Amino acid sequence: MEKESIEFRYYEIPSDMPLIALLGEEWIRMYGEDAMHFHNCLEIGYCYYGQGNMYFGKREEPYGPGCITIVPKNFPHHTRQTDEPPNRWEYMFVDLERFLNYAFPDKVKYANLLEERLNSKMFLISGKRSQSWRR
Numbered sequence: 001m002e003k004e005s006i007e008f009r010y011y012e013i014p015s016d017m018p019l020i021a022l023l024g025e026e027w028i029r030m031y032g033e034d035a036m037h038f039h040n041c042l043e044i045g046y047c048y049y050g051q052g053n054m055y056f057g058k059r060e061e062p063y064g065p066g067c068i069t070i071v072p073k074n075f076p077h078h079t080r081q082t083d084e085p086p087n088r089w090e091y092m093f094v095d096l097e098r099f100l101n102y103a104f105p106d107k108v109k110y111a112n113l114l115e116e117r118l119n120s121k122m123f124l125i126s127g128k129r130s131q132s133w134r135r
Contacts, residue, residue, distance in 0.1 A: 018098035032080035050087025
């Protein structure tokens with residue numbers, strides 16, 4: 001039995017801002033050729049057009065235009081389109097701890113609770129329905 005490899009993708013978040021955005025024409029492409037992977041930070045993705053399936057570990061969920069994904073750091077996932085033309089996605093990668101500490105400097109317990117909750121589930125949200133899964 002062949003083991004599936006999972007790739008680690010490291011994103012360097014600038015010290016002066018707790019997130020980076022991957023935008024533009026580079027993200028209009030065919031999705032599905034890359035390996036299952038995970039990141040060192042929270043990923044937020046938005047699908048402008050195209051359709052396919054998102055794989056979250058062993059779970060599968062269809063996506064389409066207007067879909068938003070929120071993937072915690074260290075959570076294996078993969079995108080595979082099911083239609084012919086290229087799909088268009090754009091992404092934000094967030095250092096969640098830094099972002100929440102900046103957003104809630106006087107509410108440390110709240111920031112910690114929010115970080116714990118966002119890192120515990122993978123979300124796929126569309127105009128038609130939303131799903132969330134526990135690890």
